[in-house]
Structures are given as structure tokens and as C-alpha cells.
Amino acid sequence: MLTEATADTPALTIAKFDKALHDRSAFSCGFAPIDNFLKSSLSDQVKAGMVTAWIATADDNPAVLGFYTLGAMAIRANLGPKKWQRAGVPDIPVIYIRAVAVREDRQGTGLGTALVIDALRRCLGIADQMGAAAITLDVLQDDHFDRRWKFYAELGFQPLGDADNPYRVFIPMTDVRASLG
Numbered sequence: 001m002l003t004e005a006t007a008d009t010p011a012l013t014i015a016k017f018d019k020a021l022h023d024r025s026a027f028s029c030g031f032a033p034i035d036n037f038l039k040s041s042l043s044d045q046v047k048a049g050m051v052t053a054w055i056a057t058a059d060d061n062p063a064v065l066g067f068y069t070l071g072a073m074a075i076r077a078n079l080g081p082k083k084w085q086r087a088g089v090p091d092i093p094v095i096y097i098r099a100v101a102v103r104e105d106r107q108g109t110g111l112g113t114a115l116v117i118d119a120l121r122r123c124l125g126i127a128d129q130m131g132a133a134a135i136t137l138d139v140l141q142d143d144h145f146d147r148r149w150k151f152y153a154e155l156g157f158q159p160l161g162d163a164d165n166p167y168r169v170f171i172p173m174t175d176v177r178a179s180l181g
């Protein structure tokens, strides 16, 4: 359980995506590629083992209010903090957040922050089981780019400095452990 219900705010749950349980039909975050991904590609990607997806719903209502997905990724060893290079590994193992989105009518109420913090906690658990030096994501570009960039910066993400992916940001797992572990 993520939050306790009050008179004004229903209890929120974040649970693993279940095609049979979660109703994606009315979801729109205002960014069509993410909406299409949720409705058209997510099930296949989950089935193929490419991502896991975590879905926020309220009370017993199956309507998706927000979600994020996680997948494994490797980044080039010459990127990131100097101590990564000193480790002498060919690639840096990281966990990639492929999508984070909140239904338009729920944006600005703290759900996006709650989803990212849930993702960070989950990644911390994964990093106890297999090597993962950081969590990365690509900040989407459109008219809301500056707000998005600020949103992730306030959560502790910093630019990776990857010329091939200039909007890729990361948070070292050591930082996540220090603040949430």
C-alpha cells in the first residue's frame, strides 16, 4: 500500500502489471507515444521479458492512474563517475526506466514523484541481487521538457554526459541507497 486513504484522497496501490486486471482504456498522459506504448506495446514487451511494468490504481478501481517500466541496460564504461572507470569493467550495468507517466487529471498531485520513488526503492532491491551501478532514463523532449528535466533533477538525477543520448540522466545506486536504503 502506498498511501492511506483519507476523506479526500483514495488509497493508492502500485502493483505489477496484470493485463487481466488493469484497465488501460481511458489512460492518457498527454504524450501520445507513451499512451500508445501502454495500450499497444506493453503486453508484448512484458511477455517477451523486455520490461516489467508497475501500475498505480486507487481503491478497487482497475483504471490505470500512472505507471512506470523497468529494464536492464548497459552503458559505455567511459561514461559516468570516475570510480566507474576505475572498476575496469567493459560496460556499466544499470537499470533503465523506459517510461513514467501519470494520467492527465492526476498530474501535479505528487503521483509522479511517488512512482519514481517506488521505482528507486524497487531498483535498490534488484541491485542487492545483481550488479546495477545506477538507474538511468531519457527525458522526453517536447514543450514540457524543462519541467520534466527539473522534475528528475529534484529527485537526484544528473546528466550522464552521453553525446549520443544528450537527454539521458542517471542517479548512482549509492545515492539511492544513502537516501532510501
Ligand SMILES: CC(C)(COP(=O)(O)OP(=O)(O)OC[C@H]1O[C@@H](n2cnc3c(N)ncnc32)[C@H](O)[C@@H]1OP(=O)(O)O)[C@@H](O)C(=O)NCCC(=O)NCCS
Binding pocket: 029, 030, 031, 034, 099, 100, 101, 102, 103, 106, 107, 108, 109, 110, 111, 112, 113, 114, 138, 139, 140, 144, 147, 148, 150, 151
Ligand atoms: C512528468 C510526470 C510523470 C510527472 O508526474 P506528476 O504526478 O505530474 O508529478 P508530481 O505531481 O509528482 O510533481 C510535480 C512536478 O512534475 C513536473 N510536472 C508536472 N506536470 C508536468 C507535465 N505535464 N509535464 C512535465 N512535467 C510535469 C513538474 O516539475 C512538477 O513540479 P512543479 O509542480 O514544481 O512544477 C507527469 O506529468 C506526466 O505523466 N507527464 C506526461 C508524460 C511524461 O512526460 N513522462 C515523463 C517521460 S521522461
